[in-house]
Amino acid sequence: MRKSTIANALGLILLGIGVIILLPIVVAILEEEYSSILPFLVASVCALISGLICQWRGGWGHNFDSVTRSEGFMIVTLTWVVMAAIGGIPYLFYGLSPLDAYFESVSGFTTTGATILIDFSLYPKDFFFWRSLTQWLGGMGIIVLFVAILPQFAVAGRRMFFAEAPGPTEDKFTPRIAQTAKALWLIYVLLTVVEVGLLHFTGMPLFDAVCNSLTTMAAGGFSPHPQSIMGYQSSASTWIITCFMFLAGGNFALQYRALVQLKPHSLFRSEEFRLYLTIVLFMSSMLGLNLYFSHQMSGADSLRDGLFQIVSIITTTGFSSVDFALWLVPAQTMLLTVMLVGGCAGSAGGGVKVVRVLFMGKYLQREVSQVLHPQAVLPVKIDRTTVPEDIQRQILGFLLFYIMLMVISGLVVTMIEGDAAVGFVGTAATIGNIGPGFGEIGPMGSFGMLSIATKIIFIINMIVGRLELIPFIAMLHPDFWTFRRGC
Incomplete structure (x- = not known):
């Protein structure tokens, strides 16, 4: 993999998100919630600065036509991880802890819908608009959006397009x-x-x-x-x-x-x-x-x-x-x-x-x-x-890893929380990007009362589940982490 290629692609996407994250400010102005302008302005500035730094580290203007499969996986994975971090910045201004803000943001972008909120009356309208917008952006896919609007990804977008939403067929x-x-x-x-x-x-x-x-x-x-x-x-x-x-x-x-x-x-x-x-x-x-x-x-x-x-x-x-x-x-x-x-x-x-x-x-x-x-x-x-045989192997491999991850995550969370319903239903709900489960994490409940370790596990589940395990599986192989110089 080439670090410059990855940095340039990530930088372009961050610059785009820096503009998109300004949209809730329009809602804040319309609803006269002027105190809510600052959170999204700060998040936008952070995204734009991060994007420029990535572009600078990547050597500015890059040709993405030769993006490899491994690079596509890395770009997509980093996009979702970093995007959730940027998207969680506004939540910090409304009293959420860094972990809860990241959990809510990951849940939004991955379209899981598992919330840590308990009292909705504490938050303004632009807060809820941003939650909904993150899901809408993540529903079709962040990469799919930028492949559609950025000419730089016109050719290389294929690698990232199918890395973001890998399926049995293209x-x-x-x-x-x-x-x-x-x-x-x-x-x-x-x-x-x-x-x-x-x-x-x-x-x-x-x-x-x-x-x-x-x-x-x-x-x-x-x-x-x-x-x-x-x-x-x-x-x-x-x-x-x-x-x-x-x-x-x-x-x-x-x-x-x-x-x-x-x-x-x-x-x-x-x-x-x-x-x-x-x-x-x-x-x-x-x-x-x-x-x-x-x-x-x-x-x-x-x-x-x-x-x-x-x-x-x-x-x-x-x-x-x-x-x-x-x-x-x-x-x-x-x-x-x-x-x-x-x-x-x-x-x-x-x-x-x-x-x-x-x-x-x-x-x-x-x-x-x-x-x-x-x-x-x-x-x-x-x-x-x-x-084809290769697609059959891919499907069987996916199902085996899906079951393995669900069992391991379910058992670990069950031991942490002392509740099998939270452990296994919560795992199924987060890996499947479903959201609510049963009991205290049911449709009228909240994930906010869970332990820090459980929230971290569920965050990983949501990201891995949204990317359909394929980039995650690829990252388990040592050859994936081979970096080289060049453009």
Whole structure:
């Protein structure tokens, strides 16, 4: 790896964030919260100075066309770690400790939605706007944003693009990676604007509509209301958010083809999307029936809350229309099941991803058939295309590391906190970038009371989970840390 290349790329991104972080100042001025201008001004200055230093150390103006895979992984990882540090600076001015500020910022940028806040009344509106904006930026991806807007990354952006959101396939549906990034952001912005309009039309205050829409499309779950979506007591808003959460958990490339290129058949030709839809409909039906018969909820409420919570958890958004931490064990088990699935590849959702679940089902089916027909050649196919052997190994490796990290993290946190629910559910919620769990870290709870060690572990889980383990796995190999001179 070349330090100059990494420093230059990081410097460019920091300069961009230094400008973006000024946006909450506009909200502070509109809401006449003038004392909130300083926190974001300081954060912006820190980002700009850091960016200039990185550019200087990298030798200024750099050609990124020859970025290697290792350099791409390092740039992406450092971007998320440093971005969270910059994004946490404003929180320090509102009384949060450095660790809590970093936790809240990481939770925002990784779209996890796990909060350390306890009393929401202590914070101004621009504070909540920044929380929502960090999720919106992280939902589509920081690197994807800068690949779309910075011409310097027009060629090398491919390495970083897929390092940030590694998946079983590289879904590039336009000739140039920069065009792909712009197309993804186009559909992302379009859906966000439409949701803002619909929520405001149903009676939700404009500020809340903006914040909730930003975090819905990011599959993030931060809401300016301490009781999440439940606090608005609006069935219409709940249904609207359910629909947009479902879209946030779907592949944005397919949605671009369906909505912009007017090819709706693209959605239903995708085996992953069909499985995603099937899981949502089946699990929400089962949960709705459970709520109706075991929790004495009305038919309408059972249908609405069952669908809302299944969509919220499988897309890793983490919104709540009801305090599901109070539900009986069977209902919570259904939520835990979809928590382990996650959204589609190419979506804002986290987790294992539906396409990997689909692959594992086909892989196991192939292995069973191979027992009966040992000489048969039985390729694993998704969307009528054979999955290459290297992709199969990558998926299996991902799943093994995912399980290993979840077990180790769960056991360590359980020993630290003395609570298996916090240990394993909290681990699943942070690695999967879901947010709330059960019990004290439930939808109406907070991660703020956890120990320092647990918060550090969960911070690592959130970053590793957002980057889908691949850069983390690469960093475990000694060869990754080989640096060389040159441009």
